[in-house]
Amino acid sequence: MLKNHEDRLYALRARLGAAGLDGFIIPRADEYLGEYVPPCAERLAWITGFTGSAGLAIVLAEEAAVFSDGRYTLQLEQETDPALWQRLHIIENKPEAWLRPRAAGKRIGYDPWLISPEGLKRFAGVELVPVAANPIDEIWTDRPAPPLAPAVPHPETYAGESALSKRTRLATELRGAGQDAAILTDPASLAWLFNIRGADLEFCPFALGYALLRADATALIFMAPEKITPELRDHLGPEVTLLDRTALPGEIATLHGKTVRFDPATQPAWFETALAEAGARIAPGPDPVALPRALKNAAEQAGTRAAHKRDGVAMVKFLAWLSTASGQTESSAAAKLLAFRAEGELFRGESFPAISGAGAHGAIIHYRVTPESDREIRPNEVYLIDSGGQYLDGTTDITRTIWTGPAPAPDEIRANVTRVLAGHIALARAVFPVGVAGGHLDALARQELWRAGLDYDHGTGHGVGSYLSVHEGPASISRAAKPVPLAAGMLLSNEPGYYLPGAYGIRLENLVLVQPALFPGALKPFLRFETVTLVPFDRALIEPALLSPEALDWLNAYHAQVYEALAPQLDDTTRAWAKAATAPI
Structure with a gap:
């Protein structure tokens, strides 16, 4: 067993040399290319020590580098050994730019299950060699087994539409495009399309597998037999065939002469090669499930509101408790919040690992407390709690920044929190025409920070699923993302922030539903945001003089809306705290 990262890196280089490879690309990905991966797919963490949810490493015979984005800059420095790895910002130092001058005349390996064709195109000019077996798997002798939790039906009460109706709707789209079938590799797409959920990942209710949707609305699902129950077979019906993943190559081979939709941006490169070898005509295009999944129907929207009301009760109980608690640590506070959430109806678990960061830890954008890093939440400092819940009827994600007191917060911190709040409110109040993408609105959330020479190194908002992943495409509020127009029914986060390394972090996050904005006589349709999160902001960190009258009114x-919605469900002590926390400013 290779216990330290130096030995692991040495063993990987030896394995590459034996295979005739001069280097290897290691994405932080599993064979479904999702953000959250099971322990057996944490290859990047195993080889480098970096545990963030986004990153990539490149290993050469004499050099190695690990890359991630601005959310993980500090974490990358803390978790990886500079003697082994160059630690680089993936935007400022692109992996392909780092590799090209070092790869002349060299053969660089990659696992075709762990990277998309578009991901490979970034490395144009490099001799890339697909491997049949991942060399990390060959040296990771205590690698965890793949998850085999059963797949279960998701009630139509929460889904709002039958699986048959969804398949029929999407099959009509395929026929209209002259396509015979579509490859589905995103577990969220399987979950939504077939109204199934699972427990293969800790924070996403996914049953890992692949699917082939045909233009006649029949489908094949490729999933480990251990996941399949009689209840699931009855739920899916006779038009959906369940097969082991080992049947996948054979079924792909039957697509000779067929036109098959395949997304080169989000699906593993293995499928592109297999389809080409089968003689199928590849029709590049987005996953046909991605956009319909993002457009929440009436039942999903109602479930989202109900879940956020329950989540708001849990958060208010937590904040009221925190206001008088003493001797708490980052981990004990996160555990208390989880306990409050667990009291709520339909709760199934956290939607991601809670980011519970006190003081300087709050400046680590995706900080995750460990037994080694856990520290006391001290008086008179900033505490950031970013967390969420998975409920059968919805997924939540909320961040609040708290001043622990008892002394007043310093003027600088109050000013910066209020600037972040002003940006949050500006985005929440936005009204915009149909066709506008989230990236077009990103600057609204930054404007007050920019006026003070401040900024934050992450997007302002991401899509959120309906009892699915807390990070969902295709839309986002980010300048870095592809410009997908916002549409009614989309659920996104609104989360501007500011981070002073070594001192504190600020983030204020609500979820918002995109809704029609009705203007009598308007010549084009407009949209607005409905805020569904119901939790007060910390008054101790708000400087009213820095908010416009319109922002104060909002x-x-x-x-007032928070108190009205939650007060009937609170005990007397918590209700009194909530009344004070939501009093007019």
């Missing part, structure tokens, strides 16, 4: 109206 804040007071929001707080």
Whole structure:
């Protein structure tokens, strides 16, 4: 067993040399290319020590580098050994730019299950060699087994539409495009299309597998037999065939002469090669499930509101408790919040590992407390709690920044929190025409920070699923993302922030539903945001003089809405805290 990262890197280089390879690309990915991966797919963490949810490493005979984005800059420095790895910002130092001058005349290996064709195109000019077996798997002798939790039906009460109706709707789209079938590799797409959920991942209710949707609305699902129950077979019906993943190559081979939709941006390169070898005509295009999944129907929207009301009760109980608690640590506070959430109806678990960061830890954008890093939440400092829940009827994600007191917060911190809040409110109040993408709105959330020479190194918002992943495409509020127009029914986060390394972090996050904005006589349709999160902002960190009258009106109206929605479900002590926390400013 290779216990330290130096030995692991040495063993990998030896394995590459034996295979005739001069280097290897290691994405942080599993064979479904999802953000959250099971322990057996944490190859990047195993080889480098970096545990963030986004990153990539390149190993050469004499050099190695690990890359991630601005959310993980500090974490990358803390978790990896600079004697072994160059630690680089993936935007400022692109992996392909780092590799090209070092790869002349060299053969660089990659696992075709762990990278998309578009991901490979980034490395144009490099001799890339697909491997049949991942060399990390060959040296990772204590690698965990793949997850085999059963797949279960998701009730139509929460889904809002039958699986048959969804398949029929998407099959009509395929026929209209002259396509015979579509490859589905995103577990969220399987979950939504077939109204199934699972427990293969800790924070996403996914049953890992692949599917082939045909233009006649029949489908094949490729999934480990251990996941299949009689209840699931009855739920899916006779038009959906369940097969082991080992049957996948054979079924792909039957697509000779067929036109098959395949997304080169999000699906493993293995499928592109297999389809080409089978003689299928590849029709490049987005996963046909991605956009319909993002457009929440009436039942999903109602479930989202109900889940956020329950989640708001848990958060208010937590904040009221925190206001008088003493001697708590980052981990004990996160555990207390989880306990409050677990009291709620339909709760199934956290939607991601809680980011519970006190003081300087709050400046680590995706900080995750460990037994080694856990520290006390001290008086008179900033505490950031970013967390969420998975409920049968919806997924939540909320961040609040708290001043622990008892002394007043310093003017600088109050000013910066209020600038972040002003940006949050500006985005929440936005009204915009149909066709506008989230990236077009990103600057609204940054404008007050920019006026003070401040900024944050992450997007302002991401899509959120309906009892699915807390990070969902295709839309986002980010300048870095592809410009997908926002549409009614999309659920996104609104989460501007500011981070002062070594001191504190600020993030204020609500979820918002895109809704029609009705203007009598308007010549084009407009949209607006409905805020569904119901939790007060910390008054101790708000400087009213820095908010416009319109922003103050929004804040007071929001707080009044929070109290009205939650007060009947709170005990007397918590209700009194909530009343004070939501009083007009």
